[in-house]
Amino acid sequence: MNKVNYFLVDSSILPSVYSGVIAAKNLLASGEAVSVSQAVKMAGISRSAYYKYKDKIFEYSEQGEDTATINAKLIDNAGVLSSVMSELYLLGANVLSVNQSIPVNNVADVSITVSIANTSITDGELVEKIQNVSGVKSVSIGGKK
Structure with a gap:
């Protein structure tokens, strides 16, 4: 069995075909290119x-x-999660994933992963803003990177 080795390298030292492959993959993923033929033509590779x-x-x-x-x-009231999402939008956070449990005793656990790269808000301010949304019983920040 062959062991696969991976390297993290600066793209500037690689032949341009590799950047072209990445460009073609991105064009396909974004929908800018609808076929491989179109993507490779746009990326300038074969x-x-x-x-x-x-x-x-x-x-x-x-x-x-x-x-x-x-x-x-x-x-568990209509619009509570939507209100939390609206507050996150107003704070400049980009929602990456949402996971909500089925409500038990009229309360649902929710986990929301957000990108905070474009915000200047502190963790405490973020918790306070979400806590002030009507229908939020408790909130905490975990898993910050």
Whole structure:
């Protein structure tokens, strides 16, 4: 069994075909290109190069650097989660994921992971703003990176 080795390298030292493969993959993922043929043409690489490397090269993302997970208990009333989301929007947070449990005794646990890269709010202010939303019983921040 062959062991796979991975390297994290600066893209400027790699042949341009690798950046082209990443560009083509991004064009397909975003919908800017509707086919591989269109994506490789836009990226300036050949179809054979794309297929040769598409499963071997991946773009590194530091997305975890500015994220926080908000854990809250919400009263099971219509619009409470929506109000929390609106407050997060007003604070400039970008919602990455939401996970809500089925309500038990009229209370649902919710976990919301947000990107806080574009905010200047402190953890305490974030908790206070969410706590002030009608229908929020409790809130805490966990899993901050």
